[in-house]
Amino acid sequence: MVRVSADSLVELRKRRSAKWRTFPEDVLPLPVAEMDYPIAKPIRDVLIDMVKRSDTGYSGIAPELPQAFANYAKRNWDWTVNKDQFYLATDVGVAGVEVLRLWTQPGDKVVINTPVYLNFFTWIKEAKCEAVDVPLSHLGDEWALDLAGLEDAFAAGAKVYLLCHPHNPVGHIFTLDELEKIAELAKKYGVLVISDEIHAPLIFSGAKFIPYLNVNETARETGLCITSASKSWNLAGLKCAQIVSDDSAINDRLALLPISSAWRASLLGVWASIVAYNQGEPWLKAVLKNIDENRHYLAKLLKKHLPKAKYTVPDSTYLAWIDLSEYGQEEVTKLLLDKGRVALSNGADFGGVGKDFVRLNLATSKEIIKEAVIRMASVLED
Ligand SMILES: Cc1ncc(COP(=O)(O)O)c(C=O)c1O
DSSP: OOOOOOOOHHHHTTOOSHHHHSSOTTSEEOOSSOOOSOOOHHHHHHHHHHHHTTOOSBOOOOTHHHHHHHHHHHHHHOOOOOTTSEEEESSHHHHHHHHHHHHOOTTOEEEEOSSOOTHHHHHHHHTTOEEEEOOOEEETTEEEOOHHHHHHHHHTTOOEEEEESSOTTTOOOOOHHHHHHHHHHHHHHTOEEEEEOTTTTOBOTTOOOOOGGGSOHHHHHHEEEEEOSTTTTTOGGGOOEEEEOOOHHHHHHHTTSOTHHHHTSBHHHHHHHHHHHHHOHHHHHHHHHHHHHHHHHHHHHHHHHOTTOEEOOOSBSSEEEEEOGGGOOTTHHHHHHHHHOEEOEEGGGGOGGGGGEEEEEOSSOHHHHHHHHHHHHHHHTO
16 A cells, blocks of 8 residues: 655755745745645656656657546546547646637637636736636535526627636535536537646545536537646646547647647656556555545644634645635735745635635645644734
């Protein structure tokens, strides 16, 4: 059985990623969505082997990747991926922007659901489009899609719907019912659904993820998936993402992606992804066990140290979305950084109701999570 535990703070501070270099040494960094665990051994082995042999050139198209992704999708989601409609991009951000460029003209409207992954705003801007917000509704502990709002936005002429499935930062996994309705509306109004499924392998037991393209024929006719192994196996620096579709008209348009799109993915990223999809499940299972414990541990810590915080334990992702509105602080993220020396993602950057929230990364050790909460409490409770 594979066991995984987060690296110590001393080790983590030696990392060169932005998460560990952006803040001064006395700040505990929990914003960027990357993991504090050592990467899976089969992935480390393939990378070391390639580097040792100076196998660091261009990748181009490697048929092993669609095959590995298709096998993973079949095993985990019973989804038969169309391997002939499979494209590479540098990362999911580039995939999103390139697809937007193919389906929109400057000024076109793209629907999102705030609070949402902050770079959706930058992708839409990069494609010279306009974001139209249909905020998620939040009733009690449940986040849900406002289907009437979605229909209004589609009817008003939106060209694309950028779906975050599962949803960063709230961890909502869209239900079959929601996905069927999205597909129906997309077909009725001729909207393309870009389903960003980068968090899809990060699902806790008891919850079920359904890929958009596996919902029904209408979904296949209206959508495509952008994804990557980078979030679930912590490979963001290796640069490799996938674009998948299963409809010939959609594929005809995807075939217009710049030829260089595939060549801009990195060789190391392509092979790390192949190994992740083929051999990375035992490691991911062990990591999910850690994060599963952490998401509940955080609930206990908040109850004890920050009783006015509101937190819905997420069904997926390793991101905790915490409502601090009852502490009544303006710019709470800045305050926590300046006074508490703990860095969290600023909820305001996720749009909509986000301004009273912070996002905390759960893919770390219990010690770091506890220290983060204690630092937050030292500012907000004293
Ligand atoms: C929903 C979502 N999409 C895309 C990304 C970024 O992916 P990439 O680094 O491959 O561009 C993230 C990163 O956290 C994310 O949460």
